Amino acid sequence: MNAKEIINxxxxxxxxxxxxxxxxxxxxxxxxxxxxxxxAIEAISLTEDKTMSNVAKKLRITVGSLTICIDRLVSKxxxxxxxxxxxxRKVLIELTKKGEEVLATHVKFxxxxxxxxLGDLSIEENEVLIKSLENIKNYFKFKY
Numbered sequence: 491m492n493a494k495e496i497i498n499x500x501x502x503x504x505x506x507x508x509x510x511x512x513x514x515x516x517x518x519x520x521x522x523x524x525x526x527x528x529x530a531i532e533a534i535s536l537t538e539d540k541t542m543s544n545v546a547k548k549l550r551i552t553v554g555s556l557t558i559c560i561d562r563l564v565s566k567x568x569x570x571x572x573x574x575x576x577x578x579r580k581v582l583i584e585l586t587k588k589g590e591e592v593l594a595t596h597v598k599f600x601x602x603x604x605x606x607x608l609g610d611l612s613i614e615e616n617e618v619l620i621k622s623l624e625n626i627k628n629y630f631k632f633k634y
Contacts, residue, residue, distance in 0.1 A: 568585065568588050
């Protein structure tokens, strides 16, 4: 195999393993949501102006797809819709206490995963890895 084939295989394997492990670990922690729902909760927390269109943009999905997910999360008690206090026509989405607990579990998983996976790297190795991952991210961000 050449370097590109190896890198491709590694990227695909890492992505698939992270998703599978994340799903298993969240289930073990008692989270009874799909990964799409968990990532929607995460996106809500990371979006400054928490409108449907902004959260959908953060997730790189349509507002229609997000609406279906948010409807489920509202009915399960993880998210609520609220009117903006300055513009009553504007509807914002916010996490409930239950949603914040799922977010904390999700964040904890990522912290532990990174500590376990990268804990032995030197400062120089971290810098090379960061630069490489930034290059890959920028390629996908600007190409697609």
